[in-house]
Amino acid sequence: MKLKHRERFSVLKIFTGGGFIPFILRRILTSIVLIFGMTFISFSITQLVPGDPVAANLGQSAYSDPEIVAAFEKEFGLDQPVPIQYLRYIQKLSKGDLGISLSSKRPVLTDLKEYFPATMEIALVAVFLSLIFGLLFGIISAVTRDRLPDQLIRVFSLTGVSMPTFWTALTAFYIFFFVLGWAPGTGRLDPGAEPPKKQTGLFTIDALIEADFSTFRQAFSYLLLPAIVLAIYAVGIITRFTRASVLEILGNDYVRSARAKGLPEYIVIKRHVLRPALLSIITVAGVSFASLMAGSVLVENVFSWPGLGQYAYRAAVGLDLPGIMGVSMVVATVYITMNLIVDVLYRVIDPQLRKSN
């Protein structure tokens, strides 16, 4: 159906005009282009790795049998030239098909649906913890500048950002599981325990939906330690950024005026410091959330957490191209979405940015 000139103009205006909605639409369009660009980069990089997915996935004897090798290559389209493989991938992708995983031999989309909720569950708790504690520590650190609380928090945040996540995970597991016995073992539930009926894939939420508090308690106990480990890096980053932003704003004349008026300190912080400081904090929080997805590879490995990180690790080791591409798509989408949310929040918080639109 052809659009009339005026209608075409209106549609165009939605994308090019000022205001909030055109801004969002423009960003969504850009995001789609970015994701397709990312597929090209991921595909190219994977092809540059001097490995052979056939050798990585077939056993000693099978690899020596040309018939088996040919069957494997045909099954996964590896017998085609690389550009054709990419075009076929894009063709399938446009229909929502992410291909078949070389290692699990299942559609990648099915795999991602299975593994993504576990990572989301741990990442959401980690984000929650990192935002709460990052903000709190950052503010305390700034208002007690150069005093003992500030010194302690700075040591903690520096340790948080500089310790390798893998090492933190192993140490935390050793101390809280092995020595103190406070944390349960690895996995999401006790060995062989029946998971709650799948609704969201987040065991804690699904257990609550079913009003199964015993499973909720168990799932939460398994979730807490890996989530804390995953949050430590983000807490460190957010603490440092919050401290720096709050310190910068505390030096402004209007803050001094507010204090001179006799306003209680928490009102000063809440009304006159925190809001302007939020701009830079939101940026770093957004990036931290996205980086949690990447950090989960190591944490999930130590805690045997059945999430995207474990899947990504297996796909990378086995040169499982569709699997690698699928995980890259998810991580890229999370990054892009977080950036979009951050940009939107900017406009919500900062009136000047809204006006500039």
Place this chain on the structure above:
Amino acid sequence: MKFKEIIGILFSIALISSVVVSGPVNAAPKTLTVETVFQLTSTDPARSFEQTGNMINRALYETLLTYKGGDASTPIAGVASKWTVNADATVFTFTIDPKAKFSDGTKITSADALFSLNRLKNVKGNPSSLMNGITVSAPDAGTVVLTTEKPTPQVLAIVTSPALGVLNSKLVKANGGSDAVDAKDTDKALDFLKSASVGSGPYTLKSFNLTTEVVLIKNKKYWGKTQAGYDQIVVRNVPVNVQRLNVIKGSSSIAVDLSPDQASDVGKLVNVVKGQASNVFFLYLSQQKAFSAATAFTSNASCIEAARYGINYKKIVRYAGLGAIQAPGIIPSFFSGALTQKDVIKQDTARAKAAFDACGMKDTPVQIGFWGDGGAVNGLNFASLAALVDEDLRAVGFKVKLNGAPIAVSLPLYRENKEEIGLWLWGPDWPDSTNYTESFSPGTKVGLRMGWLAGADSVIEGLRAKAATETDAKKRAAIFREWQLEMNKRSPLIPLVQPAAILVANKSVKNVQDHPIWKVNLTELG
């Protein structure tokens, strides 16, 4: 929101968390938890050929014959109660046990065995090559016959492989399975076999997750004498260092992958089961003269001699830890015709240096390829092992460069014969010494990876041919022994070490034994 409110919320979270964490956990049925680093692709016997897959599939699917405990030399009855072999080892006749039933109660017939073995052959999966040269027939409902064109005494060992597990053919067909010649295109039963097991083993599949855990539950209709010892078995994918903590703490029953060092101080609450690993680590020098400047020399007999006598084997064995032995030959110590410690090559630096001078390699750098991203098997790290070899070869005069790479990169280089010197291991595809004569002789699988083409050594190839057709056990053992002694004299292969196989198990678990093919004898644990 006021500060007090924020503090209040934080305290509430902390309180809820502590209550949640310290609360009681669900009571579980009698559960065995086995932890290992997963080597697993599926629970479809026709497509699974990895250690973890073998361990699990053996509990789900029974084979015509099997082995007891950790033994890998004397087949015993499985689904077949009787079997005969003709004089020249070309016709193997198996009689299905009339009592044998699948987990759904259906009687096992020869049609099921015929379907399962033909499906394995035709899906062209990882283990399909086990069926090379074997034809299956079912002359009546209770008899299965395997025939080969040339004498193949190892068939009795091959049929014990979990890949040859017998499936309920009706159920598999009903769910997309096929044993036709074009099964590689038409068989669609893989997904079904990840969600259900259709075998006759003491356990059935409850759930399958490729990266985390596989749960097996007791087959209540099991037809055999030894019933499942547990209500459920959970096999979990856990890093090695965490396996150690879990088994000591008692939150897992068996840790599969600990090194001798890691198992040396696990305390008194667990048993350490020591055996000899079926993996043999070896070094080889490429025989492709034209591949690189270095291989123009590595193909030289003097160069091989220099490497063979330059290595400090005792140091490598010490590094491999308690229970490891120097590999006197490529065939592991428990297989027919294995060499003994009297036959080991001893380091002779003077001889090695003289051979190196005669080789003329002198200033030519040579690369050692190996699995380099922390790859370790039986607790033996390839990079550390390569460093030890590097030190010894340098002492002789080699200008060695270590070229380790992630497995996905290094493995293709090895398999495509693109390494100057390779450091790898071999684990048996089937528990019989023919697996070695058929894999390491000139012109065979690893032989070709070494650039050692057919016709390169008539004596060794002659012994290989004799081993393949000899049916008398004593004569076979003598041939395997002679083949290895000749290999040690002239082949480009240098066996290094056979590490220990360690299983660390909770004391409540009885009868734990390491097996060269399926690692843990799950079905016999109680």
